[in-house]
Structure formats: C-alpha cells, structure tokens
Amino acid sequence: MKQTILLLFLFLSFTINAQGPLTKFGINMANKSFAIGYYEKEGRQVATIPMIHVNKPEFYKMTKQKIDSLRNDGYHVFYESIDTNVTDSLKLDLLMRKFRQVTGFALMDYMDSENETFKSLQKAKYVSQAEVDYGVNYKTDHHADLYLEQMIELFEKRFGEITLNDCDTTTPLGKKYKCSKVDESKEYYILNGIRDRHVLDEIEKSSAQKIVVVFGRIHVMDLHSKLQKLGWEHQREKTERINEFNK
Template identity: 40%
Template sequence: MVHISKPEFYVKVKYKLDSLRSEGYSVFYESIEADKEIDSLQKDLIYRKLRSITGFYPDYSNKKQFKVLQIKGFVQQSQSNTGIIDSLDVQADLPINKLIALYEKEKGEVLLSDYDLKTPLKDKYRTKIDQQDYDFLIDTLRNRRLVEMVKESKAEKIAVIYGALHRLPLFTSLSKQDSLWHTVQ
C-alpha cells in the first residue's frame, strides 16, 4: 500500500480487496487511528508525543507537510477509497494511544518541550529525530502487533493491506516462526 496516490490506484485496490474477499480471504489493515473513547485532549497529547518522536503529524490532508498532495490529482488513502469495511475487516495495527503507551512502557515517558506543546499539530515542525526511536515506534512495535494478529488468526487466507515497507519484516518474522508461511502474488 501507498498512502498517497492517484484515485485510480485506489479503485484497483478496492476491486482487488472485493475479489480477495469473494475468494475467502480475511482482510487485515493498517490504521493508527486513536481508540474512540479517547477524548480530544488525550488525543492531542498523544499526537504531540508521536510528532516529537517521528517529526510529523500523520494527517495526510495537511498540504503544508505532505507536499505531494499539492500535485494535481493525488489523494490520500482512506478506508472508503480502498474498500476497507470496519465491520468485516480486521484492524491489525495499534491505535495511536496504545502504540504510544507501549513505546513509553519500553523506552520511558515521552517528555514534551514548550516547543512541542505550543506548535500547532499541522504547522511546520522542526526537531532532530532519533532514527532508532522512530524505527522502534513506527516499525518494530507495529510489525510485532501485525505478526501477532496474523499468527493468532484462524483464517486460512489473509490479505494484508499495510504500507509496502512492512512487507519484508512481516514475512521474515512469520517465516522464522513457521517455514510454511508464504506470500501469493
């Protein structure tokens, strides 16, 4: 999956997901959207912590931050344009509030500076990013969760709709645990 592309790309994704479902696949998808019971103040704090670790606020509609959205015809990925169905498909990712909680459990509390707290989430944000912390949050914790979800699933066939960079770590982790895991093109 790519998170920003032309609409026709997502039409193909939606068609493919519909086809896979009709062939008996369970669909697992990526989304770090916060749990619904989290209030707006908690969400704000969690997203500021995320931004302090990664250097960005994950709102692809923010054209200041994601310049590719200024290119005519590009849109962001959404559940509707990819054909994700909440009631049918499985969110095999960590909601941002749980992701940050896991990060803090393993790495310690994320302390926010005045700059972190005063800079609006959608404004330009400048900070030095620790690549190891970034990778741990964005890749390690989320890939760990995805592997657990796939391993524990009773589904015989699973279609995983996740960012392309997660593919190799997912397959490598699953293959280490069971050499029978394979991908289908």
C-alpha cells in the same frame, strides 16, 4: 467512541528504503513494482497487499479489485489503521504531540490543507487512501493495528516518558516539525517495530484459514522476512505494473 486519526499511514521518513521518498517519483517507482505476496503454513494461507497511502485513483481501483477477489476466495481482510479510543481532547492532543516528537510528523491526513509536509502532493492531484474505497470494509474487516494510546504506552515502557518541550506544545500539528532531532531507531520502533509485531501476533492467533494483510508497503517489505522466520513459506509473487499515472 472510537475516533480515526489517520487511516493507513506508512513510514514517513524521507529516506524510505526501497520505496523511495513520498514524492511523485517515489510513488511512481513503487507503483511499477507492485506485487501481492503469498505465504503458506500448515494449510493456512496469507496474502500481503502493499499499500501506498497517497496515489492516483487508478491505484485504489486496482487494490479494490484485488481485495474483492481475495475476499470472494475466502480470505479474511486484516487492515492497517491507527485509531484511538481517547475522547478527551486534551489527552488526545498530548498523545499526538508525543507521537510527533518521536516521529517528526503529525498524525494528519496527507491531503489536509493544514498539513504543510505534503503540499507538493496535494498540488499534484493525488488522493489519500482514507478518501476512497480501496476495498476494505471497516465495519466487517479485522483491525490488525495498534491504537495510538497503545503505541505511546509501549514506547514509554521501553524508552521512558516522552517529555514535551515548549516548542512541542506551541507548534501547530500541521507545521513542519523543527523542535528536536528525530532518533531514527526510536522512530522505526514506534512506526514499524511494535506494529509489525502486533499484526504478526494477530495472524498467528487467528483461526482464519486465509488472511489478506492490507498494510503499507514498508510494513509488507518487513513482514516478508518476519513471516518466513515464523515458518510461513513464501509461495509466489506476481508483479503487476500500473499504468496511467503520468497523465
């Protein structure tokens, strides 16, 4: 049975490129620059919707409208989600702790009361993308992301086995991570590098004429240049400001 660890999480470094940190200020700044990107190659079309995985309900109401509209126009939805097929609880715990050592955070819902990293957002009445209907149908849409076990396997093939220390094994997953220093290049590799490569492969091999990629904002920013390197021409981009976030 497939277990969903955390739906649609983004690059959680506290120095997140142009998006800014995952704080109220950073989220509001990202909302102000929300835009759907459009690309074309050999008669095929790709649209990209940049998700922010913690936000106010108004944001997800809007994304649902956008995704529904594109779906009605014949677009196939490719969505982001780190899932796992591992059912053994001990093996899954090991994988999650290995992931945390590389990234510095655990695969937990942002709004989980045991997730200490995002207490301030929990108090600010934001909601997690995983808790609302934002337009993706997990039963019929296309899962275009890697599984946790695939991510760890690819990482260890490149960098060697991840060895946990005593702190890694004894610190609860929800606690702030202080067991070792995070290598930002390795963090980027596991969070963005291999996952971006995977969704690009999924797009290239798909027979769908129209695809809408519903991924985190940082992924979409990276995909902008990577799609063009693969011959996808950037067509147009419309920025839509989102109101009512400061109420």
